[in-house]
Amino acid sequence: MRLLKLEMKNFGPYRGKIDLDLKAKSDKNLWVIWGTNGSGKTHILKAIKWCLYGCDPSLRRQMQYGSERDAWEFIYGTYMEDQPPPDPYMYVHLWLEADSEDPKKPQQYLVKRSVSPRTQKPMNPTQIKCDFEVIINGRPSDSPREAIEAVLPLAASQFFMFHGEEIREMSQKHMEQTRKAIELILEAETFRQGKEDLLAVAHEIDNDLDDERRKSGGVDDLLDLKKRLQEKIQSLDNECAICKNEIADKKKQLDSVQIDLAKNEDSRVLKNKLDELSQRLDEIEEERKRTLARRGDLINDLPSKLILPELMKVLEGKEERHKKREEQGKKISELVGRLQLTKDVLKLERCVCGRPITERERERINKECRDIEETISKLQAGLEEEDPTYYEIRETIATIKSSKMNFEQFKKDLHENALRHDEIEGNTKNLERKLSESKIEEIKNLVEQRDNLLTEIGKAQQRLENFTTELETQKNRLDEILRILERKERHDSIRESLDRQYDLVTRCTSAFESVLTRLSDVRRRAIGNNATEIFRKLTNKPEEYDRIEIDDQFNVSVIDKRNNIVHRETLSTGEREVVALSFILGLMNASEKVAPLVLDTFFVHLDESHYGNIVKALPSFADQTILILTDLEYQNLKERAPSSFFKHVAQTWQTVRNQAEFQSTILPEKEGKD
Amino acid sequence: MSPSQRNETLADLLKEAAQKFDVPLKLLEEILWEERIHLYLAMTSRQSVRKRVREILQETSKNATA
Numbered sequence: 150m151r152l153l154k155l156e157m158k159n160f161g162p163y164r165g166k167i168d169l170d171l172k173a174k175s176d177k178n179l180w181v182i183w184g185t186n187g188s189g190k191t192h193i194l195k196a197i198k199w200c201l202y203g204c205d206p207s208l209r210r211q212m213q214y215g216s217e218r219d220a221w222e223f224i225y226g227t228y229m230e231d232q233p234p235p236d237p238y239m240y241v242h243l244w245l246e247a248d249s250e251d252p253k254k255p256q257q258y259l260v261k262r263s264v265s266p267r268t269q270k271p272m273n274p275t276q277i278k279c280d281f282e283v284i285i286n287g288r289p290s291d292s293p294r295e296a297i298e299a300v301l302p303l304a305a306s307q308f309f310m311f312h313g314e315e316i317r318e319m320s321q322k323h324m325e326q327t328r329k330a331i332e333l334i335l336e337a338e339t340f341r342q343g344k345e346d347l348l349a350v351a352h353e354i355d356n357d358l359d360d361e362r363r364k365s366g367g368v369d370d371l372l373d374l375k376k377r378l379q380e381k382i383q384s385l386d387n388e389c390a391i392c393k394n395e396i397a398d399k400k401k402q403l404d405s406v407q408i409d410l411a412k413n414e415d416s417r418v419l420k421n422k423l424d425e426l427s428q429r430l431d432e433i434e435e436e437r438k439r440t441l442a443r444r445g446d447l448i449n450d451l452p453s454k455l456i457l458p459e460l461m462k463v464l465e466g467k468e469e470r471h472k473k474r475e476e477q478g479k480k481i482s483e484l485v486g487r488l489q490l491t492k493d494v495l496k497l498e499r500c501v502c503g504r505p506i507t508e509r510e511r512e513r514i515n516k517e518c519r520d521i522e523e524t525i526s527k528l529q530a531g532l533e534e535e536d537p538t539y540y541e542i543r544e545t546i547a548t549i550k551s552s553k554m555n556f557e558q559f560k561k562d563l564h565e566n567a568l569r570h571d572e573i574e575g576n577t578k579n580l581e582r583k584l585s586e587s588k589i590e591e592i593k594n595l596v597e598q599r600d601n602l603l604t605e606i607g608k609a610q611q612r613l614e615n616f617t618t619e620l621e622t623q624k625n626r627l628d629e630i631l632r633i634l635e636r637k638e639r640h641d642s643i644r645e646s647l648d649r650q651y652d653l654v655t656r657c658t659s660a661f662e663s664v665l666t667r668l669s670d671v672r673r674r675a676i677g678n679n680a681t682e683i684f685r686k687l688t689n690k691p692e693e694y695d696r697i698e699i700d701d702q703f704n705v706s707v708i709d710k711r712n713n714i715v716h717r718e719t720l721s722t723g724e725r726e727v728v729a730l731s732f733i734l735g736l737m738n739a740s741e742k743v744a745p746l747v748l749d750t751f752f753v754h755l756d757e758s759h760y761g762n763i764v765k766a767l768p769s770f771a772d773q774t775i776l777i778l779t780d781l782e783y784q785n786l787k788e789r790a791p792s793s794f795f796k797h798v799a800q801t802w803q804t805v806r807n808q809a810e811f812q813s814t815i816l817p818e819k820e821g822k823d
Numbered sequence: 824m825s826p827s828q829r830n831e832t833l834a835d836l837l838k839e840a841a842q843k844f845d846v847p848l849k850l851l852e853e854i855l856w857e858e859r860i861h862l863y864l865a866m867t868s869r870q871s872v873r874k875r876v877r878e879i880l881q882e883t884s885k886n887a888t889a
Contacts, residue, residue, distance in 0.1 A: 340858075
């Protein structure tokens with residue numbers, strides 16, 4: 150990663166917009182920023198780190214991406230609560246380029262981080278809004294944080310861009326994060342991530358395998374069931390075949406009988422007619438029997454029929470007296486009616502014409518009533534007596550007459566019955582003549598055979614239908630079992646594939662682990678060799694110290710010419726800084742990542758020899774180096790550095806503090822040494 | 824150590840690991856490529872990397888069976 154340009158507004162002590170051009174030109178790869186203490190020079194480093202990571206590592210707390218608390222410090226931290234900044238908007242934009250797979254086409258990044266207030270007067274970090282955007286080759290990245298991590302991980306940034314205090318601290322103790330730095334900066338990180346991904350994939354496959362195992366087990370029972378069903382189906386198939394053969398056989402027999410019957414069609418018709426006549430004869434015989442039964446009843450009534458003339462004479466004698474009594478009764482009835490009417494008139498006060506009935510008239514009506522009553526009494530006294538036998542004789546005569554009629558009807562019925570019987574008997578005899586007895590027997594047998602065959606065929610068809618239904622049911626069950634088995638087999642196949650994948654992914658994980666370990670070893674040695682190469686150029690004791698070694702615990706040590714470890718405690722502060730710088734530069738050289746080297750007030754503890762060596766070698770340390778110096782360090786540099794050093798300086802800036810206005814500014818200087 | 828030397832070392836290590844753990848070298852290289860794509864370009868999510876790794880495993884497993 151190479152910085153191209155820094156643009157910031159209202160960051161830390163700076164007000165308004167600041168632009169720093171950091172694009173390297175030919176062999177000019179050094180930038181110098183100098184100023185007095187508190188003039189804002191370290192804030193340039195902080196601006197770069199805040200823009201990339203959103204946090205301020207120099208605050209020495211748990212670094213947190215996009216921390217609003219850090220953002221708050223950079224804009225509101227420099228103001229009193231009652232005097233908020235006049236412009237509450239802050240941003241840092243950083244243009245940079247990073248290597249891609251094609252070294253000729255580096256990727257262009259524009260990193261934008263900004264702060265704006267959420268309220269009119271923000272009182273704490275929760276009331277500000279932080280935005281972060283990374284544009285890669287003109288296209289916004291979906292995951293800006295990961296994009297920056299890919300360029301230069303946050304954890305590794307301390308090895309490239311650091312304050313003098315940081316490297317001094319690093320040189321004081323064992324580098325606990327060295328291993329992590331190696332893994333992050335070198336491609337070991339790729340393997341570490343790869344191993345994690347492979348383990349996650351192995352876990353996924355393992356889960357899928359569990360699923361498949363659940364889906365694919367219990368095949369033995371199904372296979373047994375399948376076998377039994379197949380046997381049953383075979384048996385049913387046989388039964389069906391037997392039934393079909395039987396039906397075919399019977400039908401053949403039936404056809405033969407039908408043909409025989411067809412041949413005797415005329416005889417069969419005659420036989421049918423004969424049967425019909427025989428039936429009718431039977432019916433007539435039945436009817437004749439019923440008629441003859443009636444004759445018995447008629448014979449029983451015969452004596453009463455003989456006295457009919459005598460009864461007629463007796464009835465004639467009684468007829469005159471009966472008529473006279475009827476006429477007397479009729480007259481009495483008329484007189485009773487008339488008496489009642491006359492009595493009703495007496496009850497009235499007025500005549501029907503409205504005139505009142507006189508007493509004289511009433512007397513006359515009363516007399517008339519008395520006359521009528523007298524006449525009725527006379528008539529009743531002379532009334533003939535009722536003859537109780539008259540009606541009985543008349544009834545008996547009627548019954549005997551009816552019986553006589555029935556007898557006539559009986560004789561007629563009997564005669565008709567005899568006629569019909571004779572007629573049918575005649576017909577029957579005619580038909581019988583036409584049919585010989587043997588023919589009748591033959592037809593009878595054929596019909597019987599046909600009926601039997603039809604019955605047997607019907608039964609066989611019923612059996613076939615039952616077998617077919619059962620067969621269908623069993624076939625459906627078998628299909629279902631086959632489908633389940635097919636599914637299970639498919640799951641078996643998937644399971645086998647998953648087993649292979651699991652085996653493969655496990656071996657891949659081991660391979661990655663192996664590569665990771667070997668790579669760390671190889672590169673640890675490479676970093677040690679690179680660090681030694683640089684250390685040999687920088688140390689003031691090249692005859693005494695031999696090399697830098699990084700052990701498998703990632704402890705950085707100096708080894709002397711006698712092959713003994715020089716204990717950290719015996720090294721001076723300046724020496725430890727040189728060792729730390731050598732390690733960092735060795736790490737950079739061994740890394741596939743390229744990053745600018747930012748050295749902030751680094752030279753404080755160095756002696757003349759170390760200082761000279763470092764300044765001499767500085768342009769070759771990195772593609773891009775930014776030196777941040779105090780005014781004294783800068784003065785020292787101008788006096789001690791060779792003129793060749795300043796040929797590599799692209800730009801020098803001076804940070805200036807305006808105490809009256811509580812703000813800093815940065816001013817460019819003419820390039821090179823005077 | 825130059826980038827070409829680094830790559831050479833990495834290639835050697837991968838080859839050795841592939842032989843030692845009986846894994847196709849191409850498979851390791853493909854998985855490594857996916858991880859690189861993710862780390863360098865940050866254009867894909869971890870989930871998609873894992874999905875792709877799984878696809879590579881499936882394909883390799885199928886080819887091995889064939």
